[in-house]
Amino acid sequence: MGHAAIIAGQGFNGVSLASILLLTALGLALSFGLMNVINMAHGEMLMVGGYLSFLATKMVHGPLAFPFALLLSFAGAALLGALLEVTVIRWLYGRPLDTLLATWGVSLILQQAARSLFGAIGVEVVAPHWLEGSVSIEHGLLAGLSMPYVRIFIILLTVAVLGLLMVFIARTRWGLYLRAVHQDREMAQALGVNTRWVDLVVFSMGTGVAGLAGAALALIAPVTPTVGQSYVVYAFLVVIVGGLGSLFGTTLAALLVGLFSAGVQMFTSISLADVWLLVLVILFIQFRPKGIIYQRSRAMKEA
Amino acid sequence: MKKWSALSLDIVLLAALALAPLYLSAYHLSLLGRFLALAVLSLGISVIWGWGGILSLGQGVFWGLGAYVLAMHLKLTGLAPGDLPDFMMWSGLDHLPAWWKIFEHPAVAIAGVVVIPTIAGGLLAWLVFNRRVSGVYFSLLTQALALAFSTLLISQQAYTGGFNGLTDFSTILGHPMIDPGFQRNIYWITLGVLVLASIACRWLTHTAFGRVLVAIRDGESRVRFLGYHPAAYKTIAFAFGAMLAGISGALYVVHVGVISPAMVGVIPSIEMVIAVAVGGRSSLTGVVLGTLLVNFGKDWISSAMPEMWQLAMGALFILVVTALPQGLAGIPGLVEKLVLWSKGKREAKMADQPAIALVEKD
The missing domain is CATH 1.20.5 (Single alpha-helices involved in coiled-coils or other helix-helix interfaces)
Known part of the structure; x- marks a missing residue:
């Protein structure tokens, strides 16, 4: 395998990692931008999505199994998110640090519940047969490069979700409400927007997308009770780099983090790549403390 | 009157702790000792979180730095001259790295326990706060730091002992560590450090510095408009908290005789915060009590029903934060x-x- 193929291969891995990170971070960025809430149990939504897709492929067989698994993991994680919003997060508005701790408690409980239900050892989701195999390049500059269909599917899924979300925000009535509340909560409320409902819908949509990420991740790695934790810390870094409530910024940040991790891993171990990633983020906020893209505003915000 | 009742609570608590060697079994005394060591860390968290409004989810890093520095010293003093720690030989190192060697001298090690976490904490805080990044951003960054620190320790097997960490210590300053008399002495020393730390915290929070810190917590921009430099105050507070964390880690190592990456990662760091939240983040007596209570509770639950501890801790988190924010x-x-x-x-x-x-x- 030539140098070009190795670099292209790592680039492909980076984009595929970025896709999962982006699916995870989208919900975080949306609800943080809108409600100033960080949901530490967000990683567990990923885990729930993974387990639901495992259950779905056990229940249903045939060609419809996998689409059903995707649907179920989205719906299940969205419902759980709605429940979380109504029972815990709603009561802690305006106290972001306390929300962070309370949702961490929720994440511990969900992890332990998963451990009791499914055991500490991971379960595997068998990918449908039309996702088996890979695209291999045998000639030319990139000879030896191999891209599994599953990873290509995950990237396409992410692009589709991103596109739908953009249409939702830019073209629908609820998207208009979302933008209004994001810009000026009080004003939106005064004009008759039910901000409670907007919060609830956006939050559960975000956890639903994380559930999808879980279903996608289940195709390439076993689902374990702690699978969410290992991804969500990077998703937080993506949110920090991306800036508040901007789909474009979050996407760019996910690509940056994914490609950087994959790139550094060519030279050092995975664990050192973690350290360098953190150093990069701390250096990055020296130049752009509010992230890649942020709302310019003259309002004084006490965060 | 209120002040007097608080003071008398402190005196009762101190008397109960000072007389503990008389009425506790050796086993429970050693538990109490290590939890008092953790209480030193909690005091630091209380200052930066309760007064400064800064939530750090990475205190395990500074705690771990102090713990590892002392553990390196203990490891070196237990060796015959010219020998290498066992894990270094297994990993194929043939000589001691210089940054290990310097901690052979007890004075350097003790200075390192205090200075290294302080500098690390101060540097991180300055880099972040000076760019006016704060709130949840800081919490998430410190959590990432805790993750990176523990994975780094695991991966550098040859220098850190990897997943198993550092253990098998025999003597400290020439005293054998398993001697029962030594156990009692180390209890007194821990209690003494805790009292000193608590006096330092009380003093710090009652000075003008403490006032400004509270003002920053409640309205950072306003404090800036008044001509103060909030980042400097927050950095000093954070470095102070990191220093207490380092001292606490070193004391803990002396009590338990082992330090490993699993003790300094994301989960332990957040357990440190919950102990403070349970006690009451802005009450110095409260956080000491909270630390003792949570850790004895953990010891009890996890030996009786191991799988229940995580559920109990999760429920405690939600309950304290939503219903009892002052602990x-x-x-x-x-x-x-x-x-x-x-x-x-x-x-x-x-x-x-x-x-x-x-x-x-x-």
């Missing part, structure tokens, strides 16, 4: 308010007027 220390105030409220209700009824809420929302 145990908030209970007296809550009772007082309740009494006032019911009194007010009765009086209002007597006056045949609609009840007026006497309780102000804070």
